[in-house]
Amino acid sequence: MRFAHRHLLGIEQLSPHDITAILDLAEKYVELNRQSAKHADVLAGLTQINMFFENSTRTQASFELAGKRLGADVMNMAMQASSIKKGETLIDTAMTLNAMHPDLLVVRHPHSGAVDLLAQKVNCAVLNAGDGRHEHPTQALLDALTIRRAKGRLHRLNIAICGDIAHSRVARSNLILLGKMENRIRLIGPPTLVPGQFAEFGAEVYDDMREGLRDVDVVMMLRLQKERMDGGFIPSEREYYHRHGLDGEKLKLAKPDAIVMHPGPMNRGVEIDGTLADDINRSVIQEQVEMGVAVRMAAMELLAHNLREAA
Amino acid sequence: MSDILFTNARLIDPEAGTDAIGWLNVSDGRIVARGDGAQGPDAPDAERIDCGGKCLAPGIVDIGVKVCEPGERHKESYKSAGLAAAAGGVTTIITRPDTAPVIDTPETLEFVTRRAQADTPVNVLPMAALTKGREGREMTEIGFLLDAGAVAFTDCDHVVTNTKVFSRALTYARSCGALVIAHPQEPGLSNGAAATSGKFAALRGLASVSPMAERMGLDRDIALLEMTGAKYHADQITTARALPALERAKRNGLDITAGTSIHHLTLNELDVADYRTFFKVKPPLRSEDDRQAVIEAVHTGLIDTISSMHTPQDEESKRLPFEEAASGAVALETLLPAALRLYHAEQLDLPTLFRAMALNPAKRLGLASGRLSEGAPADLVLFDPDVPFVLDRFTLKSKSQNTPFDGQRMQGRVLATYVGGTPVYRRD
16 A cells, blocks of 8 residues: 655645545554554654644543554653743754654644644654644544444545534544545534634535534534633633533434544533433544544554655 | 936836837936937937837835844845845835834934935835834824934834824824825734635634725724824735725825735735745735735726835744744845736736836825936836746845745846936846
């Protein structure tokens, strides 16, 4: 299998074929991860550096675990606490990194486009672990794998993405990926959080959640990104929950076998009812976390394969 | 001073709107005679310059050039800006006061004037801030600053949000006969924005501003002009939505003119592509529909002037994630070649371009330049509109080389620039 990309910066650059290839390979790692001996050695001898310019526990842990299970030497750099506070620019950081000769660089940054910028300046393969409100490709891939396993296919599904679309890189990456795989996408949320221009991406936009959820196969909830809001997008959390939070009653409008997803971490009682999130018959939220590790292993294997070929 | 006779020149006359072969006689730094036909009269004492059928036009008068003295001389000095201007056919630069410190007292203005005279081959006319520190709280000493040589008053890209402060400053400026240049924008909407709202900004995940913010800012300023009767120029009109309001204000007899930037005329939001920060300007690049509407407004004369909005930024301020990177682009040297794109695209003819780049800005500032009429200063640019080249930003004379046109194919080059009849630039 040829994966014709040096980096994984976004879903935008991937073809449907690329996406399918990553998901197929990830299936193999789902099996591996469920065994007691979880080791593979495809990254043996390679150095993986996780650079997080923004706080993250889950994504960082997932990448770390993925790298370790594939045999890479993994190092975490908590950048929000370090040199950028001392005035070092992103380019300086890239130069410093080049001198350390990493092979895989996993980057999260609070600004859109910052990971692209870094990728232009470093000599290794870069994986985007989320940049500003731009893209979060591995999240979209793990969501796709979760959907494919639950629904048996990844096309011609009605998928609702609900909540804070404006501030969400997860929503952008999912919108692009699910669109490429020819699904019907609905974006549901208050108009302050779902700006009109998203209709231009070929999605249907709904303010009314009850109307939007009708007959969907997948309900994807998003976290209300309180930290990215500079004031006044919604009147209050309780009104948001009432109108746009997912509860059992609203979910009844979706197809009876519709699955519920959330990228985590959840604000229970704000965007999703706690009991519903824990309902193993509807919620695949735990499965999403599991698929995350597998998808990241697959993506890193493909990029590492290219690295070794180039060497 | 010696006489010069330009012969066999394609004279671009923005006043008459003509573009025809003729001759032009310069004496003592002024245009003294001109006529049709390639050869011209016998003038034994004059230096004869055969223009070879190339274009001779009034030198560009560029409102809103940032020279980074005082404060950030490493980005652009009077010397480097002067060389860049001369190489770009810009014979008069109208400098911005958004330096560090802000040019808001007669003393800092005099410093600037002194530096400019010492180091610059082209005419430099400074603008001063409208409010102290460009903070929008107290007006500057408009009277003293006028006496010291300020040609206009502007807080540049800072909007005076307090309407009471702004209306008083406008009223006071009117009593002094001073021109106020403002940045029409509703800052509540535009603060923090790095792109124009739309599909592209949404796809790139960039904080964006609706084009409506420009119209809201312009509408507010027009209302204040009705109140105060001041002499007003909008620095950059870049959206289709703002044009009807501008048209109405002019029709109602307000003393209002408007400019736009060369970047908004020749680039659109999609040029940002993969977060290319050299394309980050303020206001942000607009949609293609807006660009076309603005070109049409220059054509009809609704938009009066075209500026370079020359804004030098060093590499460090641009090599950052898009939202953190500084705004602005250098353009003194690329203004004319970029403007010629509109000529080659058959959207604007040369007299119309020079009306917007030379005649109108000069008229608005009460200068005698910007035209080819007898008695006007011999500020001239000789250029070949057709010669193709690929721009290499490292050949620019500015200290900062943040141009969005790097690596792009351009057509048209300056051959020589004259200020007051003296050659200040000649292309080898």
